[in-house]
Amino acid sequence: MKAFFLITFCVLVLLSVVAWQIQPAPPEGKIPLVWVSDDNPARREQISLFNDLHPNYDLRLDPRANQAGMEKVMLQCLAGVGPDLFDAYSPSELDAFVRSGVAWDVTEELAKRAIDMEKDVWPAILPTGIREGRVYGFPANVAVDAIWVNKDLFDAAGEPYPEGPWTWEEFIEVAQRLTLRDERGRIKQFGFLCDWWQWPQFIMLFGGQLYAENGTRSAVDSPEAIEAIQFMHDLMYVHHVMPTPVDEATMATAGGWGSGTITYFGAGKGAMALGGRWWLCTLRDYEGLNLGVVEIPRMSDTAYRAYGRATVVNRYSPRREQALDFLVYEAGKDYNDLINRQADAVAAVMRYNYTPEFLQNPEHPEEDYNEVWRDVIRYGEADVWSPFVNGQAANRILTKQLDLVKNDQKSAADALRDAAREIHKEMAKTLERDPSLRIKYYRLTGKERPE
């Protein structure tokens, strides 16, 4: 028996050695780099181009860590086994990375390489890479949404294509005319497709913000924010032009690539849809789709919501100096031209969007609306976030309240007032825990906590 156990033990040791030996190693003489980002064909092509341009590197994607959310990246980095590069998807995510100490301050490093982010990059995306004047990440792309138009459905209804600037009243009239029902009265074609998670976009469009006064106070209970959410609610339940939660479940909305709304729009189930240029990564697969783009109705003094990714270097990476080369690549022409060609949103570096190739991609001559994407970015603004409350906690509170509005169980005013109150309570707890934030809050407001 003893011999059996010993032999088993030896076999296991031997197998472990074999496994260790045959694990995929980077090609000889190459420096391995790992990047955590979302996996899609465009990302693979971006990696491939980097590896072609930098033969001394072997850049690989780790999509699994990205799927698990920023918390996994953060824990991996703190444990010393993190990726070399990872993406921050919003200013509040960047803040979380910085405050946990895993984001490397690359202000001086980029300056040494003659990269001036504030001068080169669209201002709307800067907060995703810059925090309190220090640079932590370089924007990988930038997006501002507009309204996609299915021209064939407009033609079938004898409706002229919309042209901006236009008003919400005009929009609702068009959307109602293009909402078609079957003989049982069920909607078979929506006038307007929009995911409910786009609510921050509407708040901005109506002149509201998530936070006010340097993030010291939640502003979701402002009249503008309430009006915006009520408007979204009304698009579903009063004007009946936008999918309700039941319709949304039918479309299996998941967000991101291959999202239900995009495929639904691609299949001709909606005449208009709120989305970004990056939708083309999916919509190009639908043959014969005749598309147009028009700006979202906007009040004169309000902004569009801008979003995108910024790539951050892991402060604890043993290869962080080398990882900087990827940021330089993201600032360069090859990468930005590729982003524009792929339609993975819009290149973050402004000058690469002012080329004839951007306006008219030779591979896709039918896409004659790129100027709209460039125009709307000029009015783009990043989400205002608060350093005084954990973004995820605030999101949990807002999601809960907005679920009730979405399901027609609570008015927008009641839900948002309750949400603001809960967020202020959460802020007070954060201030109690974090002395540095407490001091900062006091300096800004002269108060100990939000009232």
Add this chain to the structure above:
Amino acid sequence: MKARRHEFRAALGFLLPNFVGFGVFTAGPVLFSLAISISNWHLHRTIPFRWIALGNFLELFVDKDFWLYSMNTVYLMLGMPVAIAGSLFLAILLSQRLRGIVVYRTLFYLPTFTSGVALMLLWKALYNPEFGALNAAINWCIDTFRVNEVVRALGGAGVSAPTWLLSTKNLVGLEAEEVRSSAAQWGMGARDALIIMGIWIAIGGNNMLLYLAGLSNIPPELTEAAQLDGAGKWAVFRNVTWPQLAPTTFFIVVMSFIGGLQGGFEQARVMTQGGPAGTTTTVAYYIYTKAFEELMVGYAAAISWLLFTAIFVITMVNWRLGSKELNY
């Protein structure tokens, strides 16, 4: 003496890997989590680490969300008696001597060794309010039996199929924002959907196997003696089978309580993200949210230890009450 010492050393050598594994991967983390539960450990480095004694536990008692999610957890456990009774019923059916009984047993056990995520995605499709099979059947019944005509004739407002995973309604009318019930919330919604799915998974699962093993251990002479005395099927079940299965039932009840209090994470993560309006967020999912989304590791550890204490107390109560019934 020397031989015994040698034997002891050899035994220790063989046991050591297990001890080391247990120490490093189980006992160590458990003790570590106990230690951090009395700290304010937060993954944001701007928050200085401090020992706060019972601070986290005191905060928990006034944390409204914690109580709401505890209520959800308890509500989701309401399907437990049905699941246990269903397992017993199924085990009795599958203990009959029929041709191909092994195939039947395998089929009923299938959900247990199928990926949980795959099952949940399947159920999510079944619960689709528009195209799901469940609502198709309900709507067919409503139309065929003219339910709405009858309801309206009786002065009601008519009925429609539930929207399942999208609805905050439930069978006891629990509210989404407060630990109380109201008539407006009465109906069927996401919580009930998870209960039904849980019952389906549990009926053919390990409980059924345990009951099958328990049934095969009942001495046949007991059943035969009862039958000779003229006992019918129900009397045999009530006076022989059920008491003989008491240790198995006791074990299943204890394990179901433990599983129920710890449960709900997978369902919330895959099917509902804890919604709508937090109605399917359980304590286990809340621990995950606090630790890995809001980065409050110390607070999450405190919730874990409170959950452990609740499980421990309930198990002890079960043990005390249950063991009295086992003296036959």
